[in-house]
Amino acid sequence: NAGVTQTPKFRVLKTGQSMTLLCAQDMNHEYMYWYRQDPGMGLRLIHYSVGEGTTAKGEVPDGYNVSRLKKQNFLLGLESAAPSQTSVYFCASRPWDLDGEQYFGPGTRLTVT
Amino acid sequence: GQQLNQSPQSMFIQEGEDVSMNCTSSSIFNTWLWYKQDPGEGPVLLIALYKAGELTSNGRLTAQFGITRKDSFLNISASIPSDVGIYFCAGRERGGYQKVTFGIGTKLQVIP
Numbered sequence: 001n002a003g004v005t006q007t008p009k010f011r012v013l014k015t016g017q018s019m020t021l022l023c024a025q026d027m028n029h030e031y032m033y034w035y036r037q038d039p040g041m042g043l044r045l046i047h048y049s050v051g052e053g054t055t056a057k058g059e060v061p062d063g064y065n066v067s068r069l070k071k072q073n074f075l076l077g078l079e080s081a082a083p084s085q086t087s088v089y090f091c092a093s094r095p096w097d098l099d100g101e102q103y104f105g106p107g108t109r110l111t112v113t
Numbered sequence: 114g115q116q117l118n119q120s121p122q123s124m125f126i127q128e129g130e131d132v133s134m135n136c137t138s139s140s141i142f143n144t145w146l147w148y149k150q151d152p153g154e155g156p157v158l159l160i161a162l163y164k165a166g167e168l169t170s171n172g173r174l175t176a177q178f179g180i181t182r183k184d185s186f187l188n189i190s191a192s193i194p195s196d197v198g199i200y201f202c203a204g205r206e207r208g209g210y211q212k213v214t215f216g217i218g219t220k221l222q223v224i225p
Contacts, residue, residue: 004155042117042201042215043156090155099163101146102213104155 002026004105006091012111013081021076021108023091029103030096032074033058034066036087037107043090049074081112119202119216127224132189134200134219141182142204146213147174150199159200160187192223 004025013019023032030051035043045058047066055066063085065077074093078085088109092102119136126132136145144163148156160171162178162185169176175188185204189196202216 040217042119042203042217044215045212092155098207098211099144099161101158101161104148104157106153106155 004091004093004103006089006105006108008108009106010109012113013078014113015082017081018077018079019081019110020078021089021091021110023074023076023093023105024072025074025091025093025103026072027093027095027103028071029093029100030071031094031102032068033092033094033102034064034074034076035090035092036060037090038087046076046089078110081110083112086110086112117202117204117214117216119219121219122217123220123222125222125224126192128192128194130192132192132196132221133186134202134221135184135186136202136204136216137184138204138214139183142214143182143207144205145176145178145185146203146205147176147185147187148201148203150201150218152198156201189221192221194223194225197221197223 007022033048034046044060049055049068052071067075088107090107091105094100094102147159150156160176165182166180167178173190199218199220201218203213205213
C-alpha cells in the first residue's frame with residue numbers, strides 16, 4: 001500500500017518554464033490538497049479538491065492551476081514559473097468522513113532560478 | 114484568517130528529558146492535530162483531538178485539546194534521538210472543506 005506518492009521528488013526550473021507535479025493516492029480518498037511549505041511558515045493551502053472533476057482555490061492559488069480528472073490523481077501545474085514559487089510542495093489526501101485526517105506525500109522540492 | 118502561534122520555535126534537549134510545546138489560536142477549532150515531519154519527508158499525524166478538554170496519549174506522546182478550544186499542547190516524555198524533527202500543530206474547522214491551519218513548527222533536536 002503506497003499511500004500518497006508524489007513525482008518528481010526534485011526539480012529545477014528556469015523562470016518562465018512550465019511544469020506539472022503529480023500526486024497519486026491509492027486509499028480511495030475523496031479529498032485531495034496541494035500545500036507549499038516555506039521556511040518560517042506553516043503549510044499553506046494552494047488548491048484542493050473534494051472529488052473527481054472538482055477543484056477549488058485555497059489560500060495562495062495565484063500562479064498555479066490544478067486538475068482532478070481521476071479520483072486517485074491530483075495534478076498541480078505551474079504555467080510560468082517564478083522564483084517566488086521556489087518551495088517544497090506537499091500533496092495530501094483524506095477520506096470523506098468528518099474525523100478522517102490528512103495523509104501527506106513525501107514532497108517535491110522545486111527551485112526556480 | 115485564522116492564525117496559530119506555536120512555541121517554542123526550536124529546542125535543544127538532552128536525551129531522556131521531557132519536552133513540552135504548545136499552540137494558541139485567535140479563534141476556535143473543532144479539531145486539533147499534531148504532526149511530525151522528518152527531514153525530506155511529509156508530515157505524519159501523531160495525535161488527533163476531537164473534543165474540548167480531551168487528553169490523548171500515543172506512546173510517550175500526550176496531547177490535550179484546550180478547554181477554550183483555542184489552544185493545545187503536546188508533551189513528549191523521556192526523549193530519544195529519533196524524536197528529532199519538526200512538530201506541527203494544526204487546527205481544523207468543521208464545515209466547508211474543513212480547512213486545516215498549520216502552525217510554523219517546533220524544531221526539536223535531541224542531544225544523545
